[in-house]
Amino acid sequence: MTTAETPPQGPLTGVRVVELAGIGPGPFAAMLLADLGxxxxxxxxxxxSGLAVNPAFDITNRNKRSVVVDLKSPDGPSRVLDLAERADILIEGYRPGVAERLGVGPRACHARNPALVYGRMTGWGQDGPLADRAGHDIAYIALTGTLGMIGRDDEAPAVPANLVGDYAGGSLYLVVGVLAALHHARATGSGQVVDAAIVDGASHLAAMIHGMLAAGGWQDRRSANLLDGGCPFYGTYETADGRYMAVGALEQQFYDEFVGLLGIADQAPARKDVTRWAELRETVAARFKTRTRQEWTAVFEGSDACVAPVLSLREAPHHPHLAARGTFTDHGGITQPAPAPRFSATPTAVRSGPAQPGAGTADVARDWDVPGLTQTGT
Incomplete structure (x- = not known):
């Protein structure tokens, strides 16, 4: 097969990225860049890394290659700088100042490669009173007000795994940042540092809600608003078999179809009468408890009532819609989300499984022309 016939491997084909190993949002951001080619x-x-997962199952390391470098050895920093000299982007997730102390901070890297985009992934950011403090996703989103929005008003805030902080407020903002900086670097020849802090990203995610709060359209407490479970036609309900259905019938035409198919059209109070929302919620809840999740799924199938079954992680890949789209894929015996988003001209794919530590050393040394990577004894 000629080069012209080789299928494209994503829109970022040809972009070189160095990822200084860490856990959480940094590896996920690097995986997204790798998924994109x-x-x-x-x-x-x-x-x-100390992550309590067998490296063979760490999907966030798919589509990558790995080399092992001891940054505390005499020639460790120079090996990383050799890679940085040939890279377009570098990502690190150390506490502020650590990369500098290791000899691979922005100044050292830019001395070798002025066009390098240097992406820094932290929870608190590179400055501020908490910058040097340890932390995890839950603490970051707690301070932003985001965690305080999630859950029932009569219970403790619900923990949304590490999706809102680490990955949405962290990884995705880092990726947007380094790609924007790469665009600038290619136009001007000048690289820069991207300071991606989870507290910034998680706060930014709530931009619309802050606007609603200022306008008086959002109450600053849980389960009291249109989109936080306070609204009886936007939430989850238990079924007869102890499972759940999700309801999002916000607009009038969807609400009408919802109450009709649910069988409560003659009992439901006016949807805009907030004073009767508790009554409406009780009516909806009682009705959902009369049938199983499977039965209700069949009732709402093909409708515009905006109702869906709440599936588990193992169930999701088998849903007919997700299966038809190929939202999940199997690679190396692991069922996993396929790369997203999708591109018409440069399709993406899971090209390789999780990179095993050091397994790509020889290939990277050859492809990036960094022969020092294969030297041993230091």
Whole structure:
């Protein structure tokens, strides 16, 4: 097959990325870049990252190659700088100042490669009173007000895994930032530092809600608003078999179809009468408890009532719509989300499984022309 016939591997084909190994949002951001076709080299430390997952199952390391470098050894920093000199983007997730102390901070990297985009992924950011403090997703979203919005008003805030902080407020903002900076670097020849802080990203996610709060259209408490479970036609309801259905019938035409198919059209009070929302919720809840999730799924199938079954992680890949779209894929015996989003001219794919620490050393040394990577004894 000629080069012209080789299928494209994503819109970032040809972009080189160095990822200084960490856990959480940094690896996920690098995976997204790799899914989009970038050549991502993960620089693992001797002994691994400390993540309690077998590296063979760490999907966030798919589509990457790994080399092992001890940054505390005499020539460790120079090996990373050799990679940075040939890269377009570098991603690190250390506490502020650590990369500098290791000899691979922005100044050292830009001395070798002025066009490098240097992406920094932290929870608190590079400055501010908490910048040097340890933390995890839950603490970051707690301070932004985001965690306080989630859950019932009579219960503790619900923990949304680490999706809102680490990945939405962290990884995705880092990826947007480094790609915007890459665009600038290619236009001007000048790289820059991207400071991606989870507290910034998670706060930014709530931009619309802050506007509603200022306008008086959002109450600053849980389960009291249109989109936080306070509205009886936007929430979840238990079924007869102890499972759940999700309801999002916000607009009038969808609401009318919802109450009709649910069988309560003659009992439901006016949807805009907030004083009777508790009554409406009780009516909806009682009705959902009369049938199983499967039975209700069949009732709402093909309708515009905006009702869906709440599926588990293992159930989701088998849903007919997700299966038809190929939203999930199997690679190396692991069922996993397929790369997203999708591109008409440069389709993406899971090209390789999770990179095993150090397994790509010889190939990277050859492809990036960094022969020092294969040297041993230091």
């Amino acid at each position: 970038a050549d991502v080299v993960r620089v693992d430390r001797p002994g691994g």
